[in-house]
Amino acid sequence: xxxxxxxxxxxxxxxxxxxxxxxxxxxxxxxxxxxxxxxxxxxxxxxxxxxxxxxxxxxxxxxxxxxxxxxxxxxxxxxxxxxxxxxxxxxxxxxxxxxxxxxxxxxxxxxxxxxxxxxxxxxxxxxxxxxxxxxxxxxxxxxxxxxxxxxxxxxxxxxxxxxxxxxxxxxxxxxxxxxxxxxxxxxxxxxxxxxxxxxxxxxxxxxxx
Amino acid sequence: xxxxxxxxxxxxxxxxxxxxxxxxxxxxxxxxxxxxxxxxxxxxxxxxxxxxxxxxxxxxxxxxxxxxxxxxxxxxxxxxxxxxxxxxxxxxxxxxxxxxxxxxxxxxxxxxxxxxxxxxxxxxxxxxxxxxxxxxxxxxxxxxxxxxxxxxxxxxxxxxxxxxxxxxxxxxxxxxxxxxxxxxxxxxx
Numbered sequence: 001x002x003x004x005x006x007x008x009x010x011x012x013x014x015x016x017x018x019x020x021x022x023x024x025x026x027x028x029x030x031x032x033x034x035x036x037x038x039x040x041x042x043x044x045x046x047x048x049x050x051x052x053x054x055x056x057x058x059x060x061x062x063x064x065x066x067x068x069x070x071x072x073x074x075x076x077x078x079x080x081x082x083x084x085x086x087x088x089x090x091x092x093x094x095x096x097x098x099x100x101x102x103x104x105x106x107x108x109x110x111x112x113x114x115x116x117x118x119x120x121x122x123x124x125x126x127x128x129x130x131x132x133x134x135x136x137x138x139x140x141x142x143x144x145x146x147x148x149x150x151x152x153x154x155x156x157x158x159x160x161x162x163x164x165x166x167x168x169x170x171x172x173x174x175x176x177x178x179x180x181x182x183x184x185x186x187x188x189x190x191x192x193x194x195x196x197x198x199x200x201x202x203x204x205x206x207x208x209x
Numbered sequence: 210x211x212x213x214x215x216x217x218x219x220x221x222x223x224x225x226x227x228x229x230x231x232x233x234x235x236x237x238x239x240x241x242x243x244x245x246x247x248x249x250x251x252x253x254x255x256x257x258x259x260x261x262x263x264x265x266x267x268x269x270x271x272x273x274x275x276x277x278x279x280x281x282x283x284x285x286x287x288x289x290x291x292x293x294x295x296x297x298x299x300x301x302x303x304x305x306x307x308x309x310x311x312x313x314x315x316x317x318x319x320x321x322x323x324x325x326x327x328x329x330x331x332x333x334x335x336x337x338x339x340x341x342x343x344x345x346x347x348x349x350x351x352x353x354x355x356x357x358x359x360x361x362x363x364x365x366x367x368x369x370x371x372x373x374x375x376x377x378x379x380x381x382x383x384x385x386x387x388x389x390x391x392x393x394x395x396x397x398x
C-alpha cells in the first residue's frame with residue numbers, strides 16, 4: 001500500500017517537474033530575431049553590430065516586432081526597426097515607420113505615422129514613447145484618439161495601462177456622440193466613460209438635444 | 210585382412226593429403242604475407258615522401274593576408290594542380306598579427322584556379338567569436354570567404370545560425386544568408 005502510494009506521488013512530482021522544465025525552456029527561448037539576411041560586424045570597441053534585412057521578425061519575451069529592416073547595437077543594447085514596423089503586445093497592435101527598442105528595459109520609441117489599435121481604443125500620432133516599467137504610452141505630435149463614443153485630438157495623449165486612464169494635453173478638441181468639446185486638458189477614465197475636463201474647457205451641445 | 214590393409218592405406222593417404230595441403234597453404238600464406246609487407250613498406254615510403262606535417266602558405270590578392278595551412282597528410286594530384294590535405298589546421302595573419310585560427314577535416318587546394326575549399330566540421334576562432342560550417346571556399350583573387358552547410362556563429366552574447374555565409378578574409382563583416390525557407394536567426398544569450 002505504502003509502495004503504491006509512494007509510486008503515485010513520485011509520478012505526480014515527475015510530471016510536475018517535466019511540465020515546469022518545459023515551461024522554463026519555452027520562456028527562456030523567447031529572445032530571438034529572424035530575417036532573410038543578417039550582417040555581423042564589430043565596432044572599434046569590439047561590440048557587435050547586427051544588421052537584419054527583409055522579413056525581420058523579433059520575439060522578445062512578450063513582445064513581437066516585425067519590419068523590413070533592423071539594426072542591433074550591442075554597445076547601447078538598442079535595436080532599431082525601420083519600414084513598415086509592427087509591434088504586437090498581447091491584444092494591442094502598434095505600427096509606425098521607425099521603432100527604437102531598448103533591450104534592457106524593453107521601452108519603445110516609435111515615430112512616423114504611429115498607430116495604436118487595441119480592443120476598445122485607437123490612437124494615431126506622430127510619435128510614441130512607451131515606458132514598460134510604469135506601463136505608460138505617451139503619444140506626441142498631433143495625436144488623435146478614438147475611445148468608445150469619444151473622438152478627440154490633442155498635442156499629447158498619455159495612456160496609463162494599469163489604470164485604464166488617458167490624459168489629453170494641449171489644444172484638446174473632440175466629440176462625444178453629437179456633442180463637441182474643447183479644453184486645455186481632459187482626462188478620460190474607463191468608468192462608464194466618465195470625462196473629467198480641466199483648464200479652459202468648453203462644451204458645445206448639439207442644438208437638437 | 211584385405212580390407213584391414215586397405216583401411217590402413219587409405220588412412221596413410223588421408224594423412225599425406227592433409228600434410229600436403231597444410232604445407233601448401235603455409236607456404237602460400239607466407240608468400241602472401243611477404244607480398245603485403247612489401248606493399249605496405251612501399252606505401253609507407255610514399256607517405257613519408259609526401260606527408261610529414263606539410264605546411265602550405267596561401268596569400269590573398271594584395272598579399273596582405275596570409276594563411277598558414279598545416280596538415281598531417283598531403284596528396285598531390287594532377288601533376289601538382291591539386292593538393293589534398295587531411296586533418297588540417299590553419300592560422301591567418303595580417304602582417305605579423307594573428308587574426309584567427311581554424312581547423313577542419315579535409316582541404317583541397319586548386320593551384321591553377323587559386324581556390325581552396327575546406328570540408329568537414331570547419332571551425333574558425335577569432336577572439337571570442339566562433340564560426341562553424343560544413344564547407345568553406347576561398348577564391349584567392351577576390352578575397353571573399355564563403356561557407357555553407359550548418360553555419361553557426363557564436364559570440365559571448367549572440368548565437369546565429371544560417372545556411373550560408375559570405376565574409377571578407379579578415380572576418381570583419383560576415384553576411385549570413387538563408388536558402389529557400391530557412392531564415393537566418395539570432396538568439397541572445
